[in-house]
Amino acid sequence: MSETLVEHAIPKARPAAAPFVACVLAWLVPGLGHVYLGRKGRGAVFFVVVLAMFVLGIGSGGAASLIEEKQPLTFLATFDNVAVGPIDLVGRYLTYSTIVYALPGSEGDPRRAELLDKLRARVRSVTYEYGNTFLLTAGLMNILLILDAFDIAKGRKD
Amino acid sequence: MIRSHLLNMVVFSALVAVFFAFLTQTGTRDRLRVILILGGSMVVLSLVLAYVMYPFPLR
Numbered sequence: 490m491s492e493t494l495v496e497h498a499i500p501k502a503r504p505a506a507a508p509f510v511a512c513v514l515a516w517l518v519p520g521l522g523h524v525y526l527g528r529k530g531r532g533a534v535f536f537v538v539v540l541a542m543f544v545l546g547i548g549s550g551g552a553a554s555l556i557e558e559k560q561p562l563t564f565l566a567t568f569d570n571v572a573v574g575p576i577d578l579v580g581r582y583l584t585y586s587t588i589v590y591a592l593p594g595s596e597g598d599p600r601r602a603e604l605l606d607k608l609r610a611r612v613r614s615v616t617y618e619y620g621n622t623f624l625l626t627a628g629l630m631n632i633l634l635i636l637d638a639f640d641i642a643k644g645r646k647d
Numbered sequence: 648m649i650r651s652h653l654l655n656m657v658v659f660s661a662l663v664a665v666f667f668a669f670l671t672q673t674g675t676r677d678r679l680r681v682i683l684i685l686g687g688s689m690v691v692l693s694l695v696l697a698y699v700m701y702p703f704p705l706r
Contacts, residue, residue, distance in 0.1 A: 531669050538666045545658065548648035616648065619655045626659070630666055637670060647673065 508642035515638040516574050519631050522638030535634055542627035543576055551620025552611040553581040555604065556591040567591075569628035572635075580624065584611060660689035 506526050515522025520536035523529075554566035567590060570577050581588050585607050593601040611617055640646040649655050664686030668678040 534665065534669045538662050538669075542662055545648060549655075550648075616650060616655070619649070619659075623659065626663070633670065 506642045508639050511638040511642040512635050515635040516572070516631065518574060519627075519634055522634060523641070526638060526641050528641070535630075539573065539627050539630050539634070540576075542623050542630065543573060543580065546620045546622075546624030546627060547580050547583055549616040549620030549623060550611050550614030551580075551617065551622075551624040552584045552608055553577060553624070555585075555589065555608070558594055566625065569625050569632070572628040572632045573624075574631060577628075584608070656693055657690055660686045660693075663689065 511522040511525055513522075514525045518536065519539035520532035520534070523532035523535060553570050554563055556567045557563045570580065571590075573580075578588055581590075585604055589604060592604055595601065611620075614620070637646070649658065661682075664682045667685055668681035672678045672681055
C-alpha cells in the first residue's frame with residue numbers, strides 16, 4: 490500500500506488543538522471541549538443535554554454519591570458524579586449543605602449521622618431513583634464527551 | 648420535579664437519543680434517524696417489558 494493511501498485512511502491530527510486542553514475543558518463545562526475544537530453546534534447541544542440531565546436529576550431528588558469504604562460501588566458512583574465537572578459541587582451542596590465526598594468511617598461519628606440523615610431525606614422522595622439515574626447518566630455522558638474530545642483532538646474522529 | 652413515570656422515561660429517552668445522535672452522526676438526516684430509532688425503541692421496549700412483567704409476582 491502506498492503512503493498516500495495510508496495518509497488518506499487516517500485523519501490528520503490537528504496540531505493546534507491540544508488533546509489535554511480539550512479534555513480539561515470538556516470536564517470543566519460539558520461541551521466546551523467540542524467548542525474548543527471548532528464543533529460549536531455540537532458543543533452547545535451537549536451542554537444543554539448534560540445540563541438538563543443534571544438539573545432534572547437534582548430536581549427529582551437525586552443525591553450526589555458519597556464514598557463509603559465498605560461499599561466499593563460508591564467509589565464508582567462518586568467518580569461518575571465528579572466526572573460531570575464543577576457543577577457537581579452544586580449537586581453536593583444541595584444534597585448535603587456542604588461540599589463532601591466521603592462518609593466518615595467511624596459509625597459513632599456525629600458528622601456521619603448528619604450526612605446520612607440528609608441522604609435519607611432525599612431517598613424518601615418519590616422520584617429519588619429517577620433523580621439518581623439522571624445524575625449518573627449526566628456523569629457518564631460527560632465521560633464520553635471527554636473521550637470524544639480527545640479523539641477529535643488526536644485526529645481520530647471528525 | 649416530574650412525577651409521572653411515563654414522562655420521566657420519555658424525557659430520559661429523548662435526552663439520551665439526542666446525545667448519541669450528535670455524538671455518533673454528522674448529517675441532520677442521520678441524526679434524526681438515530682433520534683427516532685433510539686428514542687422510540689427505548690420507550691417502546693420499556694413499555695413492552697413493563698407489560699411482560701405485569702403478571703409478576705404471581706401471588
